[in-house]
Amino acid sequence: MKKYLMGLFALVALLPAACTNSREDNPGFSRESTAGTNGKPDGQALFVQNCAVCHQKERDAVGPALKGVLERWNGDRSRLYAFIRDNEAAIAQGDPRAVEVKNKWKGAMPAFPQLTDAQIEAIVNHVE
Numbered sequence: 729m730k731k732y733l734m735g736l737f738a739l740v741a742l743l744p745a746a747c748t749n750s751r752e753d754n755p756g757f758s759r760e761s762t763a764g765t766n767g768k769p770d771g772q773a774l775f776v777q778n779c780a781v782c783h784q785k786e787r788d789a790v791g792p793a794l795k796g797v798l799e800r801w802n803g804d805r806s807r808l809y810a811f812i813r814d815n816e817a818a819i820a821q822g823d824p825r826a827v828e829v830k831n832k833w834k835g836a837m838p839a840f841p842q843l844t845d846a847q848i849e850a851i852v853n854h855v856e
């Protein structure tokens with residue numbers, strides 16, 4: 729069952745990457761909208777609104793650079809998404825990467841309980 733779910737996650741994650749070009753070269757991008765033209769959450773807009781004050785893709789800032797983050801979580805999207813939604817809870821539950829990154833940075837990342845899985849997925853796909 730778990731394997732099936734992971735497969736499903738991988739499939740859902742790969743589909744938009746395969747079908748759409750990067751939004752970076754899209755001058756019509758609007759800061760206000762978090763829904764892309766295809767009705768899916770706009771990862772770039774969500775990233776700018778929620779994460780960019782502390783994170784960059786390529787360089788460490790207030791928080792760590794996020795490019796390649798999925799690999800640092802062993803490709804485990806459910807753990808990564810749980811961390812993004814509530815990092816304190818992930819740390820309290822003893823998630824090894826959550827504890828490691830917290831000990832290294834000692835910063836304070838806020839919780840994002842309002843973000844849906846689809847929105848977090850769009851953000852992660854954007855920074856990857």
Ligand code: HEC
Nearest residue numbers: 778779782790791792800812815829830833834835836837
């Ligand atoms: C106020 C600053 C701040 C904001 C806003 C913020 N973060 Fe963070 N983030 C951090 C800090 C600091 C860390 C280091 C770990 C910790 O302190 O929790 C971190 C760690 C992370 C990590 C772990 C990186 C790794 O290498 O394992 C991920 C993933 C992450 N943030 C994603 C996000 C996403 C996605 C958003 C937006 C929805 C976001 N963060 C918003 C400060 C922030």
